Amino acid sequence: MIPMNLLGAGKKATYLNTGVWSKKAIKEARLFGEINVAYSSEEQKFNRVPTEDEYSVPEDSEYLYLVSNNTIYGTQFPTFPTTDKMLVCDMSSDILSRRLDVSKFGLIFAGAQKNMGPAGVTVVIIRDDLLDRTPEKIPTMLCYKTHADNDSMFNTPPCFSIYVVGEVLKWLKKQGGVVAMEKRNQEKAALLYAAIDATDYYRGHAEPASRSLMNISFNLPSPELEAQFIGEATKVGLNGLKGHRSIGGCRASIYNAFPREGVVKLVEFMQEFEKNNPA
Amino acid sequence: MIPMNLLGAGKKATYLNTGVWSKKAIKEARLFGEINVAYSSEEQKFNRVPTEDEYSVPEDSEYLYLVSNNTIYGTQFPTFPTTDKMLVCDMSSDILSRRLDVSKFGLIFAGAQKNMGPAGVTVVIIRDDLLDRTPEKIPTMLCYKTHADNDSMFNTPPCFSIYVVGEVLKWLKKQGGVVAMEKRNQEKAALLYAAIDATDYYRGHAEPASRSLMNISFNLPSPELEAQFIGEATKVGLNGLKGHRSIGGCRASIYNAFPREGVVKLVEFMQEFEKNNPA
Numbered sequence: 001m002i003p004m005n006l007l008g009a010g011k012k013a014t015y016l017n018t019g020v021w022s023k024k025a026i027k028e029a030r031l032f033g034e035i036n037v038a039y040s041s042e043e044q045k046f047n048r049v050p051t052e053d054e055y056s057v058p059e060d061s062e063y064l065y066l067v068s069n070n071t072i073y074g075t076q077f078p079t080f081p082t083t084d085k086m087l088v089c090d091m092s093s094d095i096l097s098r099r100l101d102v103s104k105f106g107l108i109f110a111g112a113q114k115n116m117g118p119a120g121v122t123v124v125i126i127r128d129d130l131l132d133r134t135p136e137k138i139p140t141m142l143c144y145k146t147h148a149d150n151d152s153m154f155n156t157p158p159c160f161s162i163y164v165v166g167e168v169l170k171w172l173k174k175q176g177g178v179v180a181m182e183k184r185n186q187e188k189a190a191l192l193y194a195a196i197d198a199t200d201y202y203r204g205h206a207e208p209a210s211r212s213l214m215n216i217s218f219n220l221p222s223p224e225l226e227a228q229f230i231g232e233a234t235k236v237g238l239n240g241l242k243g244h245r246s247i248g249g250c251r252a253s254i255y256n257a258f259p260r261e262g263v264v265k266l267v268e269f270m271q272e273f274e275k276n277n278p279a
Numbered sequence: 280m281i282p283m284n285l286l287g288a289g290k291k292a293t294y295l296n297t298g299v300w301s302k303k304a305i306k307e308a309r310l311f312g313e314i315n316v317a318y319s320s321e322e323q324k325f326n327r328v329p330t331e332d333e334y335s336v337p338e339d340s341e342y343l344y345l346v347s348n349n350t351i352y353g354t355q356f357p358t359f360p361t362t363d364k365m366l367v368c369d370m371s372s373d374i375l376s377r378r379l380d381v382s383k384f385g386l387i388f389a390g391a392q393k394n395m396g397p398a399g400v401t402v403v404i405i406r407d408d409l410l411d412r413t414p415e416k417i418p419t420m421l422c423y424k425t426h427a428d429n430d431s432m433f434n435t436p437p438c439f440s441i442y443v444v445g446e447v448l449k450w451l452k453k454q455g456g457v458v459a460m461e462k463r464n465q466e467k468a469a470l471l472y473a474a475i476d477a478t479d480y481y482r483g484h485a486e487p488a489s490r491s492l493m494n495i496s497f498n499l500p501s502p503e504l505e506a507q508f509i510g511e512a513t514k515v516g517l518n519g520l521k522g523h524r525s526i527g528g529c530r531a532s533i534y535n536a537f538p539r540e541g542v543v544k545l546v547e548f549m550q551e552f553e554k555n556n557p558a
Contacts, residue, residue: 004418028418113435120399120437139283139307156392158399158437 002088002107005144006062007033008135014038014061014085019046019070020246021090029065036061045247046073048210057083063106069094071114072244074217074251075210080104086127094214095123096172097256098182106130114214115256117165120158172256181256188254188263189213195267201274205247219249221279226250229273238266281367281386284423285341286312287414293317293340293364298325298349299525300369308344315340324526325352327489336362342385348373350393351523353496353530354489359383365406373493374402375451376535377461385409393493394535396444399437451535460535467533467542468492474546480553484526498528500558505529508552517545 002025007013011033015026017040029035038055041048049070057064064083067090069076076094080087086106095110102108107126113119124144131145140146146154175181193211196202196218205217220226226249230241243249254263281304286292290312294305296319308314317334320327328349336343343362346369348355355373359366365385374389381387386405392398403423410424419425425433454460472490475481475497484496499505505528509520522528533542 024419028420031416031418111435118437118439119435120440137310139310140303141307156390156398158397158440160397160439161399161437 001142001144002065002109003029003032003035004138004142005134006088006107006130010034011062012036012058012060013063013065013088014055014057015065016040016050016055016067017042018049018067018075019073021070021092022065022067025065025067025090033062038064041075045205046070046075047205048207049075049077051209052081052083057081057085061085063088065089067092069097069212069214071212071215071253072217072246072251073205074212074215075206076212076214078209093255094212096178096181097185097214099178112161112165115168117168118161121161121165123165184260185213185254185256188258188260189216191260191263191267192216192252192254195270199274201279202270205249214253214255216252216254217243217247217249218251223248225277225279228277232273233266233269236265236269238262238269280421280423281344281388282308282311282314283417283421284413285367285386285409289313290341291315291337291339292342292344292367293334293336294344295319295329295334295346296321297328297346297354298352300349300371301344301346304344304346304369312341317343320354324484325349325354326484327486328354328356330488331360331362336360336364340364342367344368346371348376348491348493350491350494350532351496351525351530352484353491353494354485355491355493357488372534373491375457375460376464376493378457391440391444394447396447397440400440400444402444463539464492464533464535467537467539468495470539470542470546471495471531471533474549478553480558481549484528493532493534495531495533496522496526496528497530502527504556504558507556511552512545512548515544515548517541517548 013029013033014036015022015029017023017026017037026035026037036058038057039050064081064085065088066077071093080100087104088107089105091108092111093114096115102125107130109122109124112121112123116123126144131148134143134145141155172181196204201221203219205219206212220229230250233241241250241252243251252266292308292312293315294301294308296302296305296316305314305316315337317336318329343360343364344367345356350372359379366383367386368384370387371390372393375394381404386409388401388403391400391402395402405423410427413422413424420434451460472483475483480500482498484498485491499508509529512520520529520531522530531545
């Protein structure tokens, strides 16, 4: 919907290609405008995000598009670009996990299913002036203005999912809000990365400067040990550690809802596993 | 999505305009092809659907589009058109309420929120050969083939809503399936229409031959009596009887999940109300 609403014949935008979601976004955007891919880490298996001196944003770009956190590869922009161009950002996997300056963004969107609620509802934060930019002749349902003008009730909205998002937001507030969540997420990730860095047995997929606080992707000395690791972890209640099939290995997803105690337990399990299964 | 997938430059389709949903569908379809509106009951406040001799479908139409049941006006196609052209049908408000010959349809779609489950999930039944008709250059997410090829999991689907639909389908099966549901719906609607026809006090909005088995729209002698009727009904647990703001009056929605006993109670209340509040 973003390029459909914000681009159009002759219009340009700049994209940073840091994973499968940005790659898909680029493919779709090319249907609606001229897309400049200013940076790509695809050849390094998306193991990093760029620093600002690694790309530039042409003057005629309508916006700079980035995916804030890349779940599969465990990378995340530690800070957001400082360009004068407005940012458009997919925050599906790290919204509400850390503070940010919303004023730099023209549009933020996030599928709820990581930090906000059930799959099936997407939050969009859009700058008011962008609502009138939509080219003519796009379908009504795909026009951001339609939803803004109708308080998100142009169609029957997914009421139950929205209700659950509301409950999650109340919970988040009770935890101390985004400020407390950010601190907790930093602590959780630090514990886990420290465990990985403490030994050569575990190797992080992401370059240290690009490490995600949400998804920690790592490898063991061999695929066999990885399979054994995932199997034994599942038996003691540490589920979902299998990495995405596109890069293999292991991945710990420690979203807002995942407790610090779970990370401590995982770290202990990792140390134990290494001792019992030398490379 | 339908015209986007099935039409394209120079292609034509025929639409029957029997209510707000068909009207909206026509507006969107015009973005993607040449639309022939073969029938409209808009001037009669959509109080009827056409019989087959009231419209014709040109030979060069890709499909004939209709909305099976019109919730606001309480009209419903009692039978489906027999044209050789494939039918494309919005069954959002009466799917699973009666038997039908699926083979006549190229595409059936239905938002779940009436007879199938929670808002936020839509069921699409599409003929296999139509999957390859999509013009180039439409966004991947809006292409039916994408979803068919990926078992409806191209994106993270609304899992909870789909789970609830599954539970509703199990319930439906236990009730005796669509056959039993159709019989029950006919009985429920017959009870209510008999009550309306038994007196001049209540007047049905829809012409008798177009009456819906799902939504029964009717009027009382005055808007004041209607307001009083709705208020008193709510007090005895008969909720949601207010008609849609576009036509006013009263409306009883008696979808699959609404029990026969509820209809009996409503009929008794109607008789009582008329006695106590003569026109």
